[in-house]
Amino acid sequence: MSVAFLFPGLTMPVLAGDDICDDKMTEEECEEAKKEAEEKAKEEEEKREKEAKELREKEEDLQKDLEKEKEKLGEHQEVLGTITNQLTTTQYQVRTVTDAIETTELTIQRKEGEMESLEKRLLLQKAVLSGLVQNFYLTSQTSAVRTFALDEGFVRIAQAKDNSMTLQEKINDLIEDVYTTKDKITQEKVELEEIKEEKEDLLALKEQKATELAEQQAYQATKVASAEVTVERIQEKLSELRSDIALLTGKSYSAKDIKEAVEFASKNTRVPKEVLYGFLGAETRFNANTGQCTYKDVKKDAIKLWYGTSSKWKKSRKLLDRRMDIFEDIVDELGYSKDKKVSCTPRSYRGQGGAMGVAQFMSDTWRGYESRIRSKTGNKNPDPWGLTDGVMAMAIKLEGAGATSKKNSAIRNASINYLGAFNQSYYNNILYWSENYESAFK
Numbered sequence: 085m086s087v088a089f090l091f092p093g094l095t096m097p098v099l100a101g102d103d104i105c106d107d108k109m110t111e112e113e114c115e116e117a118k119k120e121a122e123e124k125a126k127e128e129e130e131k132r133e134k135e136a137k138e139l140r141e142k143e144e145d146l147q148k149d150l151e152k153e154k155e156k157l158g159e160h161q162e163v164l165g166t167i168t169n170q171l172t173t174t175q176y177q178v179r180t181v182t183d184a185i186e187t188t189e190l191t192i193q194r195k196e197g198e199m200e201s202l203e204k205r206l207l208l209q210k211a212v213l214s215g216l217v218q219n220f221y222l223t224s225q226t227s228a229v230r231t232f233a234l235d236e237g238f239v240r241i242a243q244a245k246d247n248s249m250t251l252q253e254k255i256n257d258l259i260e261d262v263y264t265t266k267d268k269i270t271q272e273k274v275e276l277e278e279i280k281e282e283k284e285d286l287l288a289l290k291e292q293k294a295t296e297l298a299e300q301q302a303y304q305a306t307k308v309a310s311a312e313v314t315v316e317r318i319q320e321k322l323s324e325l326r327s328d329i330a331l332l333t334g335k336s337y338s339a340k341d342i343k344e345a346v347e348f349a350s351k352n353t354r355v356p357k358e359v360l361y362g363f364l365g366a367e368t369r370f371n372a373n374t375g376q377c378t379y380k381d382v383k384k385d386a387i388k389l390w391y392g393t394s395s396k397w398k399k400s401r402k403l404l405d406r407r408m409d410i411f412e413d414i415v416d417e418l419g420y421s422k423d424k425k426v427s428c429t430p431r432s433y434r435g436q437g438g439a440m441g442v443a444q445f446m447s448d449t450w451r452g453y454e455s456r457i458r459s460k461t462g463n464k465n466p467d468p469w470g471l472t473d474g475v476m477a478m479a480i481k482l483e484g485a486g487a488t489s490k491k492n493s494a495i496r497n498a499s500i501n502y503l504g505a506f507n508q509s510y511y512n513n514i515l516y517w518s519e520n521y522e523s524a525f526k
Contacts, residue, residue: 104117104121136329149318154315157314160307160308164307174290174294178290181286181290182287185284188283191276196273199270206266323455339475342370342475346360348472349478352460353476353479353483355487355488356489359490359494360479362514362519363478363514365516365521365524367443367478370524374440374441374444374469375425375426377427378425378426379411380423381437386404386436386437387401387404389429390429403436410450411426411438414468420469424469426438426440440469441470442475445468445481457480460480461473482502485498485502495514495518499511
């Protein structure tokens with residue numbers, strides 16, 4: 085929304101001066117014309133001040149709305165974070181219980197195997213006992229055994245002579261050992277079955293809870309997304325309004341050189357100027373190396389060197405095309421040629437060029453920052469090749485990445501955010517220029 089849209093009757097001030105008079109006018113007519121021009125200029129100035137005041141009131145209202153929506157967004161994000169943590173914990177519990185059930189099932193299977201071995205052992209013991217009984221009958225002069233029932237699983241031995249007691253004890257010990265062990269394993273198996281059943285019930289509860297939390301997470305995520313859209317829309321309106329105020333009052337800013345741009349950006353963000361100089365030195369050597377390729381070159385080399393026609397790189401090719409389209413829209417809006425130079429496609433690693441200006445923003449990234457740049461500089465159409473907008477874009481991004489101090493840890497984290505990954509050489513370069521930037525201007 086522009087000033088002209090808000091106030092269709094707005095005109096630029098008419099300045100009183102000697103060019104108002106011409107040779108045909110008398111001195112008296114000239115003075116009268118100057119006086120009328122001054123009065124008209126004064127009226128228009130008062131009108132602009134009134135209009136600017138109205139815009140500032142709207143700005144205040146929008147700012148209040150923005151703060152409220154940001155607060156709501158923060159609350160939604162906090163709830164989403166809590167739900168996500170709960171879901172993560174529950175999913176971990178589900179995996180833990182599932183593993184425990186599987187372990188219990190394996191133990192039950194092992195116990196069943198032991199039971200089967202005991203059955204075989206019992207059959208073997210019966211055979212051994214049969215041999216012992218035969219031996220007893222051959223060696224004993226008196227029959228000591230009245231009844232022996234193998235199929236029923238027990239042996240009843242009648243009163244025998246003293247020389248039969250040893251055999252009786254052996255028989256009883258063997259039977260007792262087998263059945264005691266069998267009873268013990270049977271009990272263990274029953275207990276394990278009960279534990280398994282309990283864990284299966286617990287698993288069902290945890291899975292139900294995980295499902296419910298996943299649904300809550302999805303719902304809360306839509307609330308967060310909706311709030312983010314609302315915040316973004318208000319920020320865009322606020323940026324446009326501030327730009328209109330800047331145009332109306334003549335307070336848009338344009339830096340004369342990179343030093344002035346850094347001072348302005350640092351003053352309007354929380355990023356120390358030393359940090360800005362460090363990144364500017366690492367990225368473009370203080371605007372000396374912003375790119376030597378056209379976007380046509382970038383696309384051609386990216387396809388030739390890295391992406392080819394393989395389906396594996398289909399998404400990368402689509403991203404390349406989308407960025408090129410956005411780039412062309414940007415240069416059209418700024419009145420530049422489509423051959424405006426950008427960074428070239430790298431040859432030492434897989435990637436694509438296309439970074440623009442002093443801050444080396446890709447076109448899609450630049451689009452995402454335009455409203456915030458506009459609100460800081462007052463420039464209606466932020467220019468990535470302009471020092472004011474470019475350095476401000478870098479400052480805004482670095483501020484968001486936490487580079488609000490000159491601590492190495494803050495700079496390191498910001499370097500990862502800016503580059504997309506940690507690179508020791510890039511980080512060292514930033515540190516060097518943050519400490520030695522003055523040498524570049526001697």
